[in-house]
Every structure is written in C-alpha cells, then in structure tokens.
Amino acid sequence: MKSWGCPNCGKLAYTAEPLPHTEFHPCPGLKGVLAPMIEVGQKVKVLAVVREDYIGREVVRKDDDGRPVMAVVTERPDGSNDCAVFAPTASFGTSAG
C-alpha cells in the first residue's frame, strides 16, 4: 500500500498497485489541472507550465482560468524532475457533400 499526497491542494490517496505508477488528480491548487500525487514524505514542488506557442486549432488542455497548460513538472530538491506533457489531439474531418 502506497500513501500519496498533493503539495498544492492537500488531497490524500492510497493505492495497492504493485507496479511502478503515479497517481494523477485534477488539482484545485493548480486551477483544475491534472497533476501527479506525490509519495508522502517527499518534499517537492509541482508546477503547471503554460503552453509557449499559440493554440490555433489545437485541442489543448486548459486550467480553470482558460489558460492553455502544456505540462506539469515535479521538481525535487536534488535537481531532478518529472515532466508530464499534455499532448493535443490530432484531428481530421470528414463530410459527405
């Protein structure tokens, strides 16, 4: 059993999954952005990264304020980090004339 917490909203979770994994949740502390839970006891920062490029017709993920979020980064004190990027959907349209 693993214990998880969120440094931004305080949410707690517990999992029994034996394989390596990361729990995600829509984080109120990051304005609704899908963010990873952190194993209890770790001191890290979890940050939302705003998309750098224009959106155009891309199907992107946005926070509660409507800002396009490109990724969520987890920074550890030793300089290492995790990065979860939100890939937009590639689309094509079909129609009968």
Place this chain on the structure above:
Amino acid sequence: MAWTNSKVFARYVSDMMDNIVAFDLGSDVPKVALYNNVITPDNTVVSASTAYGVGQWAAANEVSQAVQWPVGGVALAGTSLTVGASATTYDANDTASGSAATLASIFGALVYDDTITTPVADQGLSYNYFGGTNSVTNGTFTVVWNVAGIFRATY
C-alpha cells in the same frame, strides 16, 4: 518553421481508404518517438516520408535515451478505437519513460505503426505537438494523451 500543430498524416487516411496498407489499429502496436525542434512536420508528404527514421523523422532529430525512452520510441499500450456520434477516436494509456530519464528539447511526438512492414515500414499515423520545449532530469517523462484521443476523425 519547426513545429506548429498536431496532425493526422493525409497518406495514413488515403492509404487506408485505398486499401494500399493493411492498417489494423485493433491489433497493430504503434510506437511513440520523441523529437526536437529542428524538424518541420508536414502531414501532406508521401507515405514514405511519414515513416519513422525517414525525412523529418530521422534519428538525428529524435530525442531518446537507452532503456528510459529508447531509440524508436515506446509502444502504446491499452489502445482503443471508439466510434461516437460526432467522432471516431483512437486513444491509449498515457505513455511513460523509465523512472531515471534525462531528456531535453522535447517538442513533440511521432506516432507510427511499428507493425506495418510493407509497402512502407513504420508508416506514420499522426504527429502531436506539445506546444513548446519540455525536459526531464533523472525522472519520469509522461505523455498524457488528451481526453479527445491521440487522434480522431470528426464528422
């Protein structure tokens, strides 16, 4: 130029419609390869130029690390094809590296069919632009696919 958007390859659609390539997304195993910003993806190129390792998708532009996110990419798992009222969606589980990855200048991904060998091996299905530069240092890099899927056909 460089990356500007996410697109389905036109030749993926036309080769499927024309029965030139036996795509079977119900059983094929596509892979996800990562790329830097040196490339300029184009979804209108010929089939051969959509393939992994060819043209814009050459290994020189690929971002990889042995074991963590190896050359050639990471296989999609948990793939699904869902037919809805306004779209058919191809999706999969989020795709993650090993837990000790160090990767830099990641701008986007090529999703290609690693099962297809003829007439074009490893033909591209789509490319997905992350919206800027991303990196990971001794950690996990995860591609979280949109709730609207990796790619979709709308109607």
